[in-house]
Amino acid sequence: MNQLQTADYLVIFIYFLAVSSYGYYIYHKKKSVSTSSKDFFLAEGSLTWWAIGASLIASNISAEHFIGMSGSGFALGLAISTYEWMAAATLIIVAIFIIPVYLKNKIFTMPQFLSKRYNDKVSTIMAIFWLLVYVFVNLTSIIYLGALAISAISPISFEWSIVGLIIFSMIVTLGGMKVIGYTDVIQVVVLIIGGLVTTYLALTLLSQEYGFGKDIFKGLSVLRKEAPSHFHMIFDSSNKYYKELPGLSVLFGGMLINNLAYWGCNQYIVQRALGADLKTARNGILFAAFLKLLVPIIAVLPGIVMYVLHNKGLFQQEMSDASGAIKPDHAYPTLMNLLPAGLKGIAFAALTAAIVASLAGKANSISTIFSLDIYKKYFNKTASERKMVLVGRWAVVIAMVIAGVVTPALKSLDQAYQFIQEYVGFISPGVLAIFLLGFFWKRTTAAAAMAGALLTIPISTILKFLPLWTGGRFPDYPFLDRMSITFVLIVATMAAITLINPQKENEVHVIEIDKSMFRVSTGFAFGSILIMGILVALYTVFW
Helix, strand or coil: CCCCCHHHHHHHHHHHHHHHHHHHHHHHHCHHHHCCHHHHHHCCCCCCHHHHHHHHHHHHCCHHHHHHHHHHHHHCCHHHHHHHHHHHHHHHHHHHHHHHHHHHCCCCCHHHHHHHHCCHHHHHHHHHHHHHHHHHHHHHHHHHHHHHHHHHHCCCCHHHHHHHHHHHHHHHHCCCHHHHHHHHHHHHHHHHHHHHHHHHHHHHHHHHHCCCCCCHHHHHHHHHHHCHHHCCCCCCCCCCCCCCCCCCHHHHCHHHHHHHHHHHCCHHHHCCCCCCCHHHHHHHHHHHHHHHCCHHHHHCHHHHHHHHHHHCCCCCCCCECCCCCECHHHHHHHHHCCCCCCHHHHHHHHHHHHHHHHHHHHHHHHHHHHHHHHHHHHHCCCCCHHHHHHHHHHHHHHHHHHHHHHHHHHHHCCCHHHHHHHHHCCCHHHHHHHHHHHHHCCCCCHHHHHHHHHHHHHHHHHHHHHHHHCCCCCCCCCHHHHHHHHHHHHHHHHHHHHHHCCCCHHHCCCCCCCHHHHCCCHHHHHHHHHHHHHHHHHHHHCC
């Protein structure tokens, strides 16, 4: 089954040629890309709103969505879509209240904001946290899931899939943010088309199995009938997956903290908008919010289809490991193997596009943080523009190699998407607390921010393992609820430290904020209301 035909290879070749050629064209369009650090890291003033929006989505959607989220769709159902749909609402909040602050204060990196608002110690500690998480959680999990999928649907081995993904991603990344931003437009078109093709096949296959021919609408009705438990967005405490998605916490608690930290305080994401003017940045983020509404169609529905077909007795061997245990993350690769020649090539290209775009985005952010916030600040304060770009490129190569070496250790994972969310969530509450108080409470001190930075991982770790250490005497909270508890504790601690030991007048580091920054255009307001209306409808129907 894991074979590619001539038509598949032709489609894949055209995809690689298109991305490489367009990237080469963008790279040489403005020679400054090779010498200007701002151009290399931010593509300052070069990205249009549609390029920003497409780059946000292409960088966000990766193997963790196609493979990991589809696997969670198999296990949990449509409820896992809350990560995508609530992200659409969060993007609107970020566009209105957070991006204007960065642009007004000429912020280029998240550690730079912390340095400007607090001090260099807070900035450096968080820069190190981010670099560790990006390399050892984000890069490794994306490479792992990507290699798992590629080796499952092609004759390429798992190890060589890792090597191929790293090399192609480095080629894209080394051209800088401008190349990444514009090639992401191609990537997002390919991944959406390829994803829709796979979803279409899944629904037609389901329809055929139940005797309705190739009717995708019949397939949808069969899906609702055969897997009613998989079409609830909000779980109650009796649901066996409540710990993964704990009730209303997915709307107002840990999920909001998770999304605000990811979309508003994350170099990897925010970087796409930092080189633009406010109107362009906001329109790009709004475009990304619309695209987020589509993600469950291409990432979650196929997993639910495979759940129904597996319950019907199909794909028992494909969905199990050597010991016979069900592996939800095998759902999407199994489905892709059913695609006919040519279409399988499109799906392969879509998966590769998602993986490469996401790897390139994360690697560029690692490069940006290391170069601007570590190297220039502590190793070579007088580094030239050309030297900064060179260091940035070496940072990309070294980070990718380290991630590639660590990746095979993830083979024991069951639902990789949940692994990513939980362990990134160890630092998200502290990050969000430091940023929000830094934005909107000018009295917040550097000492308070330092405490927030240092406490987020210990508190998260204690809350996770205390039930085990105490033999179950301490409540075992769902990880989203642990994020809420950690966030509240850190905010309270930071507030207490600030009030007990307020900063002196000459120590005040205030970020410039003008209320007029938060006004939005009529078009943006209309688009935002439309997205919120769609979300209300979706949660009403699938509550």
